[in-house]
Every structure is written in C-alpha cells, then in structure tokens.
Amino acid sequence: MFDRNRPFNDPPALPPAAEVETAAILKKAITASRALVELKGMAERMPDQAMLIDSLVLQEARASLEIENILTTNDELFKAASDEAMPASAEAKEVLRYRLALNYGFRQIRERPLATGLFIEIAQLIKQTDFSVRRTPGTRIANSRGETIYTPPEGEAVIRDKLRQLEKFMHAEDGPGSGPGSGLDVLVKMALVHYQFEAIHPFPDGNGRSGRILNILYLVDRGLLNLPVLYLSRHIIDHKPAYYEGLRRVTEEGAWCDWVLYMLDAVEQTSLRTRQQITDILALMEAVRERVQREVPGVYSKDLIEQIFRQPYCKIPFLERAGIGTRQTCAKYLRELERLGVLHGQKIGREVYFINQALFDLLTR
Incomplete structure (x- = not known):
C-alpha cells in the first residue's frame, strides 16, 4: 500500500505494466502529433528564429515560475531581459535563470545525450547553486495546510539508480524494437518520462522547473521539434488541479491512461495556440515591413x-x-x-x- 509519509523508493519501472497505448490514447497521439508537426513547420518560417527562442522562451519561463507562485509582470520581465544591467526583482531574475537553463540545455543536446549530468547542470543554472542529487533525508512535498502529500525516494544511490533507469527508457529506440520503451509513441513516452522525473524528485529544489525543461528538450532530442518552442507551462497553469491530481493518481492508483491523455492534450492545445501566435507575429512583421518600406x-x-x-x-x-x-x-x-x-x-x-x-x-x- 502506498504511504504518503514514507519515501517512495520503488516508483513503477518504465514502461509501466498497465496498457498506455489504448485506442483513446493512440487517437489523441495522432492529433497531438499533427498539431506539433504544424507548429514545427510554422516555427521554421520565422526569418529570425532566435526571436522565438528569446521571446517565447521568456513567456514559458514566466509561466513555469507562475506554477510555483513566483510572479512577475510582463513589463518588468521584458525590461530585465533587454538589459542585464537594469535593476530587476528577485522574481524576474528567477525567470531569466529559467530561460538561461533552457537555452543551455538546447545547445548541449546537439553534442551530448540527455542524461543525469545534464539534468544536474540545468538545475544548477535554475537555482544558481552547485548542488547535485539529493543526499540528505527528510524531503517531503506538502500541501498548503502542511500535510504531506508525497515523499520522494531517499538516498543518493537510490535516486541515481532511478535516474539511470529513466535514461535507458528515454533513449530506447522509437518504433518496434527491444528494450524498455521500444515501440512506444514519442509523445506517450514524454508523458511517462515527465511523471517519472517528478516522482524521483532528484534535487533539493528546482525539480518542477527542471522537469518542464526536460519535456521540451526531449521532443527536440527525438526530432519532433527543431527549436524549443513547445511550452506546456501555460496549459498546466490553466489546468493546474488536474495536473497535480494526475500525478497523484499515477502514484497512488496507477492511473497512467488519464495522465497520458492529459499530457497529450497539453501538447495538442499548446501546439495549436503557439502556431497561431507565430502566424500572427509573422503577419504583423509583414504588415510593418510593407508600411515602413512604403512610407x-x-x-x-x-x-x-x-x-x-x-x-x-x-x-x-x-x-x-x-x-x-x-x-x-x-x-x-x-x-x-x-x-x-x-x-x-x-x-x-x-x-x-x-x-x-x-x-x-x-x-x-
């Protein structure tokens, strides 16, 4: 029986024993993949793709921090991002560190695999500290009333072993094959990976942000995106109770299907919204270009x-x-x-x- 007050040192191995590619999930995976392909194509139309990375990443960073109730205004944020010498609030600096970590990870996966070492470096950039995998006991996750809702695995050796298993699952070949993770749809795997990383909760702090960056980098690493422009944090904010309830139910009830469907819907809705946003930016750029050239x-x-x-x-x-x-x-x-x-x-x-x-x-x- 699951006990919220005891370290969850045996999270389910991936892939889970439960069926995670039901007819409903595969149908949703198709529509989510189609939306993601359309987003990828639209992003590649941007004449200056660095603009997407600089500005859209900033909005993802802001939303990701908002999930953890770290709030800043867009005006303050863009001012701080435009000039490092400008005074900025602690909250704005946190957002900029998230963007720094995401961009660092994006550059790194061109040359090295997604693995524990890179996870640690991303968390260090987020928190601006040299910590590593948790070593001391006593970590617990509590609700607003102080009640323990989850106690993650405990012990550095245990945590590193779970991360090695996660790496093996992540890098199993897509499509038919052998080994854990083979044959699963990439978006389904992303949903499983995200749960597992959050369940392992490997760091003293910054786990949520690190896990959300991992989502983006995993899709780039597997070739579903060329640029890190799929930002799920806004969807999570808009459906925050369902997000945390989904994580809890996987842990306590093995409710994998509901969790995977939630994540696939997040990918689809976010892809559609971001594609429209890029379409509108391109249209605005063209309108401004024509006007300036004419006048x-x-x-x-x-x-x-x-x-x-x-x-x-x-x-x-x-x-x-x-x-x-x-x-x-x-x-x-x-x-x-x-x-x-x-x-x-x-x-x-x-x-x-x-x-x-x-x-x-x-x-x-």
Missing part, C-alpha cells in the same frame, strides 16, 4: 525589421551591434519608426527604449 523607404531594411521584432524592448545599441548603422543613424531610424507609430519611446533610467507594443501584446496574450 519611409530610406529607413527600411530587412535587418531593421527583424531587429525590432527580436524582442518588444529595443534601444539604439541593439541596432548598432546588429551592424545597422552608426549610433546617430540608428537613433534616426528608431525615431522615424516612433513617428510612424510602429514603436513608442520610453525613458527608463538613462536609456530610451523603443517599445513594439503590438509585438508585446501578441507575446503576452
């Missing part, structure tokens, strides 16, 4: 348009570093865009920022 042709350049869509807050040094012109020329260009109403200037400290309000609204809706 101020002496200012227009492809690089200038891409730069003011890199993030909502822009300033003269950004254009200088992009090679668009001298400081005087860049200032002139931004003032012309302000005159057109494409941007609006705002003095913050000693700097003048030029804000792309339409882009800000699309990113934060």
Whole structure:
C-alpha cells in the first residue's frame, strides 16, 4: 500500500505494466502529433528564429515560475531581459535563470545525450547553486495546510539508480524494437518520462522547473521539434488541479491512461495556440515591413525589421551591434519608426527604449 509519509523508493519501472497505448490514447497521439508537426513547420518560417527562442522562451519561463507562485509582470520581465544591467526583482531574475537553463540545455543536446549530468547542470543554472542529487533525508512535498502529500525516494544511490533507469527508457529506440520503451509513441513516452522525473524528485529544489525543461528538450532530442518552442507551462497553469491530481493518481492508483491523455492534450492545445501566435507575429512583421518600406523607404531594411521584432524592448545599441548603422543613424531610424507609430519611446533610467507594443501584446496574450 502506498504511504504518503514514507519515501517512495520503488516508483513503477518504465514502461509501466498497465496498457498506455489504448485506442483513446493512440487517437489523441495522432492529433497531438499533427498539431506539433504544424507548429514545427510554422516555427521554421520565422526569418529570425532566435526571436522565438528569446521571446517565447521568456513567456514559458514566466509561466513555469507562475506554477510555483513566483510572479512577475510582463513589463518588468521584458525590461530585465533587454538589459542585464537594469535593476530587476528577485522574481524576474528567477525567470531569466529559467530561460538561461533552457537555452543551455538546447545547445548541449546537439553534442551530448540527455542524461543525469545534464539534468544536474540545468538545475544548477535554475537555482544558481552547485548542488547535485539529493543526499540528505527528510524531503517531503506538502500541501498548503502542511500535510504531506508525497515523499520522494531517499538516498543518493537510490535516486541515481532511478535516474539511470529513466535514461535507458528515454533513449530506447522509437518504433518496434527491444528494450524498455521500444515501440512506444514519442509523445506517450514524454508523458511517462515527465511523471517519472517528478516522482524521483532528484534535487533539493528546482525539480518542477527542471522537469518542464526536460519535456521540451526531449521532443527536440527525438526530432519532433527543431527549436524549443513547445511550452506546456501555460496549459498546466490553466489546468493546474488536474495536473497535480494526475500525478497523484499515477502514484497512488496507477492511473497512467488519464495522465497520458492529459499530457497529450497539453501538447495538442499548446501546439495549436503557439502556431497561431507565430502566424500572427509573422503577419504583423509583414504588415510593418510593407508600411515602413512604403512610407519611409530610406529607413527600411530587412535587418531593421527583424531587429525590432527580436524582442518588444529595443534601444539604439541593439541596432548598432546588429551592424545597422552608426549610433546617430540608428537613433534616426528608431525615431522615424516612433513617428510612424510602429514603436513608442520610453525613458527608463538613462536609456530610451523603443517599445513594439503590438509585438508585446501578441507575446503576452
């Protein structure tokens, strides 16, 4: 019998004994995969894909922290992201560390596998500390009333063994084959991996954020995405009770099917929403490009348009570093865009920022 107050040192091995590819799950996996493919294709249409990584990742980071009741405003966040020297709240700094960790993981998986060492490095970046896998006993997860709802595995050797088993499952070949995890749909595997990582709860802190980053990196690693642009945190916030109830029911009742369906729906709905968001950003970019080229042709350049869509807050040094012109020329260009109403200037400290309000609204809706 499961006891919430005792370390869960024997989480179910993956794949679970229960059937996790029922007719309902396979049907949902098809629609979720289709939505993900469409998102992947739309993301590849962005002329400056770094914009997606810089700005959309920031929104995922903000949402991921919101799950843990770490709150910051979009305005504060974009200001902090635009200038590291700008004073920022502790909450904004936490969000920026999440983005740093996700981008680090994205770069790393091009050269090395998703494995315990990388998990540790991601958690260290999130928390800005050199901790590793939990060694001391006493970790427990409690509700708002202080009641224990889950006690994760205890003992470094136990935790590392569970992580090794998770790695083996993650890297089993997709499609028919032998070994744990072979033959399962990749999105189904992602759902199982996410539960297992959260159940292992390997670190003293930052497990939820690390697990949500792992979701994204796993899909990139398996080729379902080329860019880390599927961000499930907003869906989790919108369906937070069901998320935690799903995790609990797997642990206590073995309710794998409901959990997998929840995660597949999260992938599908998030893919559709993000695809529409990118579609709208592309349409806005094209409208701005046409207007600037028509009304101020002496200012227009492809690089200038891409730069003011890199993030909502822009300033003269950004254009200088992009090679668009001298400081005087860049200032002139931004003032012309302000005159057109494409941007609006705002003095913050000693700097003048030029804000792309339409882009800000699309990113934060």
